Amino acid sequence: MESQEEYRGALKEELVRCGQNVQAVASGREALDGGTDSDLVLLGLELSDLDGLEVCRVLRATRDTPVIAIGSHVSELDTVLALQAGADDYVARPYGFRELMARMEAVMRRAHACERTPEILERGPLSINVPKREVVFKGCVIKMTRKEFDLLLLLAMNPGTVVSREKILSQIWGGSWSRRTVDTHVSSIRSKLGDREWIVSIRGVGFMMAKI
Template identity: 35%
Template sequence: MNGDFVKKTILVVDDEENVSGLLKLYLEAEGFTVQIAEDGLKALEFARNINPDLIILDIMLPFKDGWQVAQELRKDMDTPIIMLSAKGEESDKILGLNLGGDDYVTKPFSPGEITARVKAILRRTKPEVLESEILQFPELVIDFSKYEIIVNGVKIVSTPKEVELMWLLANNPGIVFTRERLLDKIWGYDYLGDSRTVDTHIKRLRRKIEKGQLYTYLHTVWGVGYKFEVIKNEN
């Protein structure tokens, strides 16, 4: 049992008892508290009642599928989500990440792999400790102490990884980060995903903080990675 994860609660959402039961067994062996929901409606109910630290969410569910559940949760919750699916197509993975998933795992999988991904996501790899935990830019505030991003005075719904990614880039304006370096800094060296995870999180952040705004902040350096720079739109 790992003491780092004692008192952390995981919500497992899967209608296959053998899958949810096995995940529960592995996660509890690591010190996690595990709650199981068998369908999409119960997933939403349990998520709001117990406020879990992380949700493992299957796509194919009764009543409401995982896509719908993720969309509902992301309206008012920033809980990390690992999405499970028998669909291995890249388009499905991208859709899952775009809907707010922090990771996407294709069935069949090993319970040990899922446990490793859970620990990697919850093991907060905060960016470098700096003098202030609040960064202010034109029309944009990042409050790392509260894990908040504020655009034009309005707090946007953002996941912990989105805040950490934004904080790291904004703390180093003009510095180009490769996708691999961002994966290492934000997700940790033992993260099992790939660089498309970074691309998807950047895309989500742009949609949330730049759409219809006077400034852009996150910029692609083609063939290399991403950088933060405040640029006023000309039009």
């Protein structure tokens, strides 16, 4: 979805040329009202009617479709805000179309990888319902963004094993983000769980879920 017609038309033309089935909309409201069967959402954050980050949050809360946010600023803050709103990736204009296609393919690979994991993953008092993307810790449902969920799931699938920042960036973000992105999400997960001991920091290497 793009509110700027010049970007929307050009992007749709390129995607169709590459064999994609594209539904293009101009506003956040149109996006929220449709597109429930989409495989991927490209979300331009500068929308004419609604705040793009809020649209991203609603999309993440109501459906499990991967989202790539597109903005006009190349900054760590804009990237972090988009990821915290639930986006799977962030691209700043101007971008190369081949780069965008590569990011789309990476996001879809990660989404399909999650589909091959067990439906219910349990680690002591932690229960992860993968199809529902629901986290229950010590009997309480914990709300998480898509990236937080994916990161927690990756660590939970490798209990007692150190997962490097490089592997986390590669599998969760496609390897294109700063190391601070991982630290920010780990900190948020710890805060939501209310127990820092569950995710252990291995200085200079990465993170590990405590083995139960």
